[in-house]
Amino acid sequence: MNEGGTIGSTAAVLADIKKPALSSWRFRLIPRFESYPAVVSFVATPAGKLTNIAIFSAGLYLHRMNWWAEATVLFLGLSFFPQYRRALVLAGTMYWLFMGYWRSARFAEFFSSGPTDGSKIHMAWWAICAAALLFCVGYYKASNAIEERWANYRPLTGLLCVYFGMLVIAWYLSLEGIDRALLWGFLFLLGKYIWFLAYALADRKAAATPPIWWHLGYFHPFWGSTSTPFPKGAAYLRKVEAKSDRDLAICQIKATKLLYWVGGLIILKQIFVAFVPSLGSRRSIPKLDTILPQYDYFGIPNMTNAFEQSMNGTPYPFYLGIFALIAFFLYTTLKLAIWGHIFIAMCRMAGFNALRNTYNPLGSATIAEFWNRYYYYFKELLVDMFFYPAFLRYFKKKPKLRMFFATMSAAFFGNCIYHYLRESNRIFEAGPYQTLMEFRYYILYAFILASGIGISQFINEGKPRVRSSLNGRIISPVRVCSFYCLLSILWYQGNFEITFMDRINFALSLVGVG
Numbered sequence: 001m002n003e004g005g006t007i008g009s010t011a012a013v014l015a016d017i018k019k020p021a022l023s024s025w026r027f028r029l030i031p032r033f034e035s036y037p038a039v040v041s042f043v044a045t046p047a048g049k050l051t052n053i054a055i056f057s058a059g060l061y062l063h064r065m066n067w068w069a070e071a072t073v074l075f076l077g078l079s080f081f082p083q084y085r086r087a088l089v090l091a092g093t094m095y096w097l098f099m100g101y102w103r104s105a106r107f108a109e110f111f112s113s114g115p116t117d118g119s120k121i122h123m124a125w126w127a128i129c130a131a132a133l134l135f136c137v138g139y140y141k142a143s144n145a146i147e148e149r150w151a152n153y154r155p156l157t158g159l160l161c162v163y164f165g166m167l168v169i170a171w172y173l174s175l176e177g178i179d180r181a182l183l184w185g186f187l188f189l190l191g192k193y194i195w196f197l198a199y200a201l202a203d204r205k206a207a208a209t210p211p212i213w214w215h216l217g218y219f220h221p222f223w224g225s226t227s228t229p230f231p232k233g234a235a236y237l238r239k240v241e242a243k244s245d246r247d248l249a250i251c252q253i254k255a256t257k258l259l260y261w262v263g264g265l266i267i268l269k270q271i272f273v274a275f276v277p278s279l280g281s282r283r284s285i286p287k288l289d290t291i292l293p294q295y296d297y298f299g300i301p302n303m304t305n306a307f308e309q310s311m312n313g314t315p316y317p318f319y320l321g322i323f324a325l326i327a328f329f330l331y332t333t334l335k336l337a338i339w340g341h342i343f344i345a346m347c348r349m350a351g352f353n354a355l356r357n358t359y360n361p362l363g364s365a366t367i368a369e370f371w372n373r374y375y376y377y378f379k380e381l382l383v384d385m386f387f388y389p390a391f392l393r394y395f396k397k398k399p400k401l402r403m404f405f406a407t408m409s410a411a412f413f414g415n416c417i418y419h420y421l422r423e424s425n426r427i428f429e430a431g432p433y434q435t436l437m438e439f440r441y442y443i444l445y446a447f448i449l450a451s452g453i454g455i456s457q458f459i460n461e462g463k464p465r466v467r468s469s470l471n472g473r474i475i476s477p478v479r480v481c482s483f484y485c486l487l488s489i490l491w492y493q494g495n496f497e498i499t500f501m502d503r504i505n506f507a508l509s510l511v512g513v514g
Helices: 037-043 046-062 068-080 082-098 118-149 155-172 177-202 212-218 234-240 245-275 286-291 303-311 318-349 367-374 376-393 399-422 424-430 432-438 440-459 470-491 500-509
Strands: none
Touching: 037 046, 037 245, 046 068, 046 245, 046 318, 068 082, 068 318, 082 118, 082 212, 118 155, 118 177, 118 212, 155 177, 155 399, 155 424, 155 432, 177 212, 177 234, 177 376, 177 399, 177 424, 212 234, 245 318, 303 318, 303 500, 318 470, 318 500, 367 376, 367 440, 367 470, 376 399, 399 440, 424 432, 432 440, 440 470, 470 500
8 A cells, every 4th residue: 555545456447656765855844753763662652642642632623623622532542442442433433423523514404394402303313323323234234134045136236226215215205394304314314324334235255344333433433524434444444453552653643744734734725715715715713814814816706706707698708717717626626635634634543544535636647546636535435336346247358348337337327326325415305306407417527527537547558657757747737637627617516507508608718708
């Protein structure tokens, strides 16, 4: 493995990202403390553990994490009693879940016609959490029993069909009040667990896999996650788990470094928003606000304003439209890196030396490499759940078609399924069919993206990248980022209806047409 974000097993899928040799000189804002023997030896001692945890907890407090005190207690237990890591992770995850720390504000909307009392909503949340966990355990055990009888049983396919069927049935059931709120609250939470359960199902036959009860500690774990498992499932965590005091010390040093690196990215985001205020609000940091008041030197609009002007027939000058698109692309990339780094920093502090989710995507030389560097764990989910099953099953005698078909299965088919099922809140409002119709632009986006990745693999197959060249450092990354910038026009969703022709007209306005 390497820090950049690929695993050897996926080298056939996407370009391998390698670290520079340690012997080569490289400027670093934060030194490689994990490579200093004296620092590692100190952090491995009780005093060093306490010092490092205190520094890390101060970082959580500065990041305004309301649960920093609970996290500190948990990290103390994980650091001083690593032999109980699995039990402590399970306890922490259950505590974070039932206390509602990861509960979406969207959940309360399900109860707009039900109980409005805070204590009743919390009790309803506990019931929904218990039901979702029991469903996962039941499906896991049922899959084992079914597979013993039918050798061709596909657990992931069955899981996705069952969940989609539950969404459809829930939409057509004429439930009202608390019954409707409980049902949709359950489906909303279960949707957050679908891909965690998929990883658990994939890990069933491994010799070292724990019972399903222990898997629950990695279902939306206490260190944070999205619907995409961070970082993957129990099999991956066993692989990257610290096995000794020295490994744990190195892992926790890297966790602290990454958390404070996030602080630097947040300051960069504040500077970015200060000069492009139309992107949105920024965190209120008093000292920073006095140094960096809201400027509007460049007059760069945000994407919403740019689309509005284009749809009204009075588009901005082409250069302002291009700047708006670039600013949106850079801003979303920066936000993804910030929250992804926080998740991984906490995961590392727990003793798992996981790879970063975002790693220098703007330096990518190919479309496939960017996809790998931008949102690594989402890419890995699609590779594990869709690419490999298709690659191992179809077109075995036609290597190029086999690779392209597997890539389309992951980056197009799997991508669309993931994002559609993630929209359970929209299905709750509009129904399965209407949600699918609203999803049509994302389907087109995913098709173009998957085709670009597949073509990129063929074009760059066997071609070594010379990173020191002008093409490797500047021309290729600019070309790749331009592709993704333009592609974001398709998936961008404003607060108003944007038709396909509106998107085409906006794209044409970027070259001075329309």
